[in-house]
Amino acid sequence: MVNRGMTLALDAAAGPGTIAVLRDGAVVVERTIGMRSAAEERFFPAVLEALAAAKVTTRDLSRVVAGAGPGSFTALRVVGAIAKGICEGTGCDLYGVPSLALIVAGTPATASGGRFLATLDALRGERYSALVVIAPGGAVSAIEPLGLIAVDALEARAAALGATRIGPDEALAESPHARGVARCWDSVLAGGPVDLASWEPVYGRLAEAQVKWEAAHGRALVAERHAT
Numbered sequence: 633m634v635n636r637g638m639t640l641a642l643d644a645a646a647g648p649g650t651i652a653v654l655r656d657g658a659v660v661v662e663r664t665i666g667m668r669s670a671a672e673e674r675f676f677p678a679v680l681e682a683l684a685a686a687k688v689t690t691r692d693l694s695r696v697v698a699g700a701g702p703g704s705f706t707a708l709r710v711v712g713a714i715a716k717g718i719c720e721g722t723g724c725d726l727y728g729v730p731s732l733a734l735i736v737a738g739t740p741a742t743a744s745g746g747r748f749l750a751t752l753d754a755l756r757g758e759r760y761s762a763l764v765v766i767a768p769g770g771a772v773s774a775i776e777p778l779g780l781i782a783v784d785a786l787e788a789r790a791a792a793l794g795a796t797r798i799g800p801d802e803a804l805a806e807s808p809h810a811r812g813v814a815r816c817w818d819s820v821l822a823g824g825p826v827d828l829a830s831w832e833p834v835y836g837r838l839a840e841a842q843v844k845w846e847a848a849h850g851r852a853l854v855a856e857r858h859a860t
């Protein structure tokens with residue numbers, strides 16, 4: 633049997649930062665906070681406050697689970713950097729979980745089970761999407777990424793999948809929350825820890841600033857970086 637120990641879960645795919653501290657797979661502390669204000673960074677202090685509320689420190693963690701996107705480019709980078717920094721500093725493992733799954737698993741409204749088409753705004757008339765299946769006991773039993781779907785095609789796609797649409801802009805309006813890791817536990821552990829040196833969240837799309845830079849310069853920013 634896996635020793636679950638203490639787990640720190642983080643996600644910010646839809647903008648607000650969410651934090652959960654789990655003991656043996658059960659949430660003991662959770663927080664939702666704006667990522668930053670004009671004057672200060674708020675997310676990392678909130679992480680430390682949540683750990684203190686659970687009466688643990690980063691040294692007590694067995695693992696960190698980070699929402700892996702897709703979603704807000706900047707917020708995902710912040711979450712990824714904090715998660716990797718904690719793991720590098722303490723030696724604990726880092727795991728990733730699709731942020732779309734945390735939309736479904738993070739709300740009690742789905743606890744009775746069912747099939748859900750989870751979506752997040754991808755701009756340009758499209759949404760990131762995934763089919764998330766919840767077992768009758770409330771745990772996530774399957775996660776199937778579906779990529780980008782045009783907004784006007786969502787209703788037909790959900791009907792074809794026999795799924796209920798859920799997301800910040802859907803009738804069932806829910807956002808990803810790190811507390812959903814408790815209901816994704818088996819799939820998170822089954823995926824195994826990631827490689828700290830190479831892991832990055834799935835951003836889905838390039839940041840708008842990078843898109844504009846590449847359009848203006850007629851070349852990929854990555855190629856520019858490699859050339860210098």
